[in-house]
Amino acid sequence: xxxxxxxxxxxxxxxxxxxxxxxxxxxxxxxxxxxxxxxxxxxxxxxxxxxxxxxxxxxxxxxxxxxxxxxxxxxxxxxxxxxxxxxxxxxxxxxxxxxxxxxxxxxxxxxxxxxxxxxxxxxxxxxxxxxxxxxxxxxxxxxxxxxxxxxxxxxxxxxxxxxxxxxxxxxxxxxxxxxxxxxxxxxxxxxxxxxxxxxxxxxxxxxxxxxxxxxxxxxxxxxxxxxxxxxxxxxxxxxxxxxxxxxxxxxxxxxxxxxxxxxxxxxxxxxxxxxxxxxxxxxxxxxxxxxxxxxxxxxxxxxxxxxxxxxxxxxxxxxxxxxxxxxxxxxxxxxxxxxxxxxxxxxxxxxxxxxxxxxxxxxx
Numbered sequence: 289x290x291x292x293x294x295x296x297x298x299x300x301x302x303x304x305x306x307x308x309x310x311x312x313x314x315x316x317x318x319x320x321x322x323x324x325x326x327x328x329x330x331x332x333x334x335x336x337x338x339x340x341x342x343x344x345x346x347x348x349x350x351x352x353x354x355x356x357x358x359x360x361x362x363x364x365x366x367x368x369x370x371x372x373x374x375x376x377x378x379x380x381x382x383x384x385x386x387x388x389x390x391x392x393x394x395x396x397x398x399x400x401x402x403x404x405x406x407x408x409x410x411x412x413x414x415x416x417x418x419x420x421x422x423x424x425x426x427x428x429x430x431x432x433x434x435x436x437x438x439x440x441x442x443x444x445x446x447x448x449x450x451x452x453x454x455x456x457x458x459x460x461x462x463x464x465x466x467x468x469x470x471x472x473x474x475x476x477x478x479x480x481x482x483x484x485x486x487x488x489x490x491x492x493x494x495x496x497x498x499x500x501x502x503x504x505x506x507x508x509x510x511x512x513x514x515x516x517x518x519x520x521x522x523x524x525x526x527x528x529x530x531x532x533x534x535x536x537x538x539x540x541x542x543x544x545x546x547x548x549x550x551x552x553x554x555x556x557x558x559x560x561x562x563x564x565x566x567x568x569x570x571x572x573x574x575x576x577x578x579x580x581x582x583x584x585x586x587x588x589x590x591x592x593x594x595x596x597x598x599x600x601x602x603x604x605x606x607x608x609x610x611x612x613x614x615x616x617x618x619x620x621x622x623x624x625x626x627x628x629x630x631x632x633x634x635x636x637x638x639x640x641x642x643x644x645x646x647x648x649x650x651x652x
Contacts (some may be wrong), residue, residue, distance in 0.1 A: 309598040318406045319513040320359050326591060327352040327364070329476060329503030336496040337487055339375035346371040346383060348499050350476075355396070356511075359404035362394040366419070366635075372497055374429065375637045376485035379436065382428035382488075388456055388480070389417020406512045411464040411472075419456040421482055423448070429488040446485040457481045460499075470507040477501070516635055547583060548652040549576045553612065555645040560607035562615075570612065571650055574608065574619040587612045593633035594641040602632035606645045 334341070355366025359414050367389045375381035395414040423521045426448060433447045460478025467473060471472035478499050486495035551573045562570050577585060589609035591601035609628040617623055637642045 291491045293634075296515070298631060315517040317515040317517060319515065320404055321510045321513050322358065323356055323511050325354050325356060325362075325364075326506045326508060327354070327366075328448065328506075329474060329501035331476075331478060331499060331501035331503075333370070333372065333500075334498045334500075335372045335374060335487055337374050337489070339373075339381055343375060343381050344373045345638060346373050348501070350499070350501055350503070352392075354392075356507075357608040359399040360396050362396070362413075364392050364394060366392055366417075366623075367391060368499065369422075372423075372487070374489065376432070376436075376489075379432050379569045380428075382432055384427075384429065385425040386421055386423045388419045388421045390412060390456065390458070392416055392417030392458070394462075406469070407466075408468050411466070413461060413462045413464070415458070415476070415478055417458050419458060419480075421454045421480075423452045423454070423486065424450070426488065433488075439577075446490040447488050448485065452486075454482045454486060462504060469511050472505045474503050474505040475501070476503075497640070510594065546652055547576075547580050548650070549573065549647040551651075553607060553608075553647045553649070554643065555647075557592075557642075557645065558604070559645075560604055561611050570597055570615055573615060573651065574621065575618070576651055577621050577625070578619075580651070583651050584627070585621075585649055587626065587628040587647055587649045589628070589630050589647040590635060590637060590644050592631045592641045592644040596633075598632060598634075602630065603634045606630035608645075612647050612649065 309646070327350070329350045329352075331348055333346050335344050335346070337344050348368060349370055350366055351583065352364045352366035354362050356362040362644070363582060368529055369385070369387035371385055393416050393418075394412055397414055398411045418629060425543045429447055430449055434620065435507035452511075458478050458480045460476060462474055462476035462478075464474055466471040476499070480497050480499070482495045482497075484491055484493060486497075530622070549572075551569050553562045555566070555570055557564070577583060587609055589605045591605040591608075595601075596604070609630045613623075613626050613628040616626055618643070633644070637648065638644050
C-alpha cells in the first residue's frame with residue numbers, strides 16, 4: 289500500500305507540472321491609431337503624344353502630406369511637377385515646366401476587403417483626386433511654331449505662352465511595403481487628365497500625362513497601440529499525500545502581518561526626477577524603509593506609449609528607476625534592499641496615457 293501511495297503521488301505531480309508548462313502567454317491587443325503621414329517620391333512622367341515613347345519621358349517629383357482617418361480611408365494634399373514633353377512628327381521635340389497641387393482620397397483596398405493587420409507587409413491603395421496644373425516655360429514650342437509659321441504660314445492658335453492654369457483629374461494606385469510601424473517604401477502610378485492643348489497640339493480630346501513614382505512614406509505619429517493582457521494564473525492542485533497519523537496539534541503562533549507600502553511617483557513628460565508632491569512621496573517611502581529595516585523595496589518604472597518611440601521611452605523609464613534607487617541609497621537605505629527595473633513603454637499599467645510616466649515602488 290505504501291508503494292501504491294507513492295506511485296499515485298508521482299502521477300499527480302507529473303500532471304501538475306504539465307499543466308504549469310501549458311500556461312498561456314500574455315495576449316497583445318493591437319489597436320489602429322489615426323495619424324498624419326508624409327510622402328517623398330521621385331520618378332518619371334510620360335506625356336501622351338505622337339512622338340516616340342522615350343522622347344516624351346521626363347523627370348517628375350511629388351511631395352504629399354496626409355491624414356489616415358482609419359485603416360481604409362486617408363486624405364492627402366499633394367504637390368508634384370517638373371517637366372513635360374511634346375513633339376511634332378516633322379519637327380523637333382520640345383519641353384515645358386509645370387507644377388500641380390491638389391487633394392487626393394486614398395482607399396486601402398487590402399484593408400477594405402481583408403481586414404486590418406498591423407504587421408502586414410504589403411498594402412495597396414486606390415487614389416482618386418483633383419488638382420490644378422500650372423504650366424510655364426513653353427518657349428521651345430513657341431520657337432518651333434515661329435519656324436513653322438515662317439515656312440508654311442500656319443496659324444496655330446493652340447500654341448500657348450506665358451502661364452496657363454488647367455484643372456486636372458487624377459486616379460491611380462500606390463503600393464506600400466512595410467519596413468516598420470512608421471516607415472514604408474512606396475511605389476505609385478497615376479494618370480492625369482487635362483483639357484486639350486496642354487501639349488500645344490489640338491486633338492479635339494483631353495490630354496494626358498502619367499507618373500511612375502518611387503519613394504518613402506513616413507507616419508508622423510504612432511500608427512498602432514499595443515496593449516498587453518496578462519493571462520489568468522493557472523491554479524495547480526497539490527499532489528495528494530498519504531494521510532499521516534494524527535498527532536497533537538501545537539498551539540498556533542500568532543500571525544504577525546509584515547508592514548507594506550505602495551508608492552506611485554508620477555512624472556511630467558520628458559522628466560526623470562521626482563519634484564514637488566511626487567518628491568514628498570519619495571520621502572515618505574524613505575521614512576517607511578527606515579522605520580521597517582526588515583523590509584525590501586521593488587521599483588518598477590515605465591514610460592507612456594503615446595509619445596516618443598520605444599528606444600527613447602526605454603531610456604526615460606530606466607533613468608526614472610535609477611534616480612529612485614539613487615535617492616534611496618543616498619538617504620541611507622542599503623542597496624541590498626533595493627531592486628529597480630525598467631519596462632519602457634512595453635507595459636502600460638494604467639489606461640490613461642499620461643499616468644504611465646510613473647515609478648511604482650512596493651515595499652514589504
